[in-house]
Amino acid sequence: MESTFSGTIGVFDSGVGGLSVLQHIRAALPDAHLIYVADSAFVPYGDKSPAYIESRSSIISRFLIEQGAAAIVIACNTATAAAAAGLRRRYALPIIGMEPAVKPAVAASKRGVVGVLATTGTLESARFAALLEKYAGNVKIVTQSCPRLVEVVERGDLQGAEARQLVARYTTPLLKSGADTIILGCTHYPFLAPLIREVVGAQVQLIDTGKAVARELKRRIDLELPTLPPPPVDPEALPVLPTGTERFYSSGDPVQAERIMSKLWGRAVEVRSLA
Template identity: 65%
Template sequence: MTISTGAIGVFDSGVGGLSVLQHIRQTLPHERLIYVADSGHVPYGDKSTDYIEQRSHTLTRFLIGQGADAVVIACNTATAAAVASLRSEFSLPIVGMEPAVKPAVAATRSGVVGVLATIGTLESARFAALLERYGEEVEIVTQGCPGLVEQVELGELNSARTLELVKRYTIPLLERGADTLILGCTHYPFLAPLIRDAVGANITLVDTGAAVALQLRRRIQTELPARAHGDGSTRFFTSGDAGQASRIMSALWKSDVVAARLPLEFL
């Protein structure tokens, strides 16, 4: 049996998926990771499903060309738009995201769960199915958050403008009685300290990065058993400005990052 050394490819609409990549690195420290920030097309939340699906297929082809034998869609909106078609086209393990409704339902004490997410995620059929599955157990209150993704893309994690947006989007959920908030976009965990300051210590914040990393490990062990560990390296790419991406990614990754621009045919 041939033992191959592959890589894990991860993509997001921008830099937010680094919050998932951090969990993947912690869970699979020896794997070779390749990350693509599609910042030239961010945000996905206001794009059509067809547009997001096309970008998802383009980025997946790039990652496979770079040696990826498993792919993580580190974006709730892209998962909703494209995971089914990606799995039908590509035979490798593809792991997606979805808002962490199940653990939030288990965590709530008040019986009210708030969801912070992009409009694209909230309007998706996958999210509607989640609401149908768990909505009878608790009250689920949703809140679209235009502008938050862009603030993270700019590296504005603590600015007055970002705090203003966070308060605007969380206050209605708290007024409805939510004691648990789902961070339904991979950009939002980078705003968790700011959100915590805005909502107080008694509100539970839930994201899915750790669960995705564990699911990825299970899929690799089950579906790619004849596979050697990688070298623990991490490579970064962007469809946006490489200099800006390197600066923002370095701040979020908490280590120096040099992001390469995607080849022209993948832009």
């Protein structure tokens, strides 16, 4: 059933990768006003400490709540691992995070070998370890840290020579291990999915969680928002936001962000500066 929710949803990522999740959220909640924050001045999160990521996530979440967000999506696997638990303790609103799709990938694998492309922060997190313990079973999980894939997406290089070289480098160990299913364990990576398919072949399944996150967000909104108190802000101070629209912010260069985010979003967008 199509949602009629017309409130504000806040979404953030270390950079532009979370736009892959935002696309699914827009499809699931066509009337919602979406505010997206790309923390591009501090990208990537994958090589930052958990404490640093938690601090940035707290600052951005506070900003989104001040803008009237009724729910927040952490559209970043690394930030989810570092900050989701603390944000949920602090705020009484739905906070939806990301996690590598181990369960569906294990179910999809026919050979019993699943590869994971992710950032170092995600692969080293306790959250990822718990997912493996819970869902891996007898399936072999082969992980591959991809420290430079985020950067090529941040530049909008989705088919260039460097992107192709990196994809080949990172996927080769997974294919040599016999992986027939690969988890895209970072929200930046779905933008490279066409290139990854070219490199690994159509016989390898690619799994990402953007659509599942949007479904969970809609479920939580339908279940919880009617009973939650309003956000702790002065309603008179909130901007009047049209339904079914998006507002984009970046902590980096807004001109650069506007060029890349317009390309990834599929139409021209205006990007405001996040101070």
